[in-house]
Amino acid sequence: MPQIDFTLxxxxxxxxxxxxxxxxxxxxGAGKALVASGAVRVDGAVELRKTCKIRAGQRVSLDDVDIDVHGAA
Structure with missing residues (x-):
């Protein structure tokens, strides 16, 4: 499963x-459509709020890609 590290x-x-x-x-806008379709998960749960706040320590998944969100060093 591909993984992306994203630093806030x-x-x-x-x-x-x-x-x-x-x-x-x-x-x-395309991101909002993906979220609305139910394809995006945050920490393992389907997330339907298009502009929900993603903070350090959370994991976002879309299809077979995981995004690990980190705080600034």
Whole structure:
């Protein structure tokens, strides 16, 4: 399963923006559509809130890709 490590530069990133910033979709709007379709999981649970706040320590999954979110060093 591919894994992406993402380092925050703020306290959080909105879910749809995380999908865009990691290259899993082309735009924030496409990210919102992916979330709305039920394809995205946060910490193992389906997440339907398009702009939910993703913080350090959380894992976001889409298809067979996991994104591990880390805080700034």
């Amino acid at each position: 530069d703020h306290d959080y990133v909105e879910l749809n923006q995380l999908l865009k910033l990691t290259g899993l979709c082309d735009s924030g």
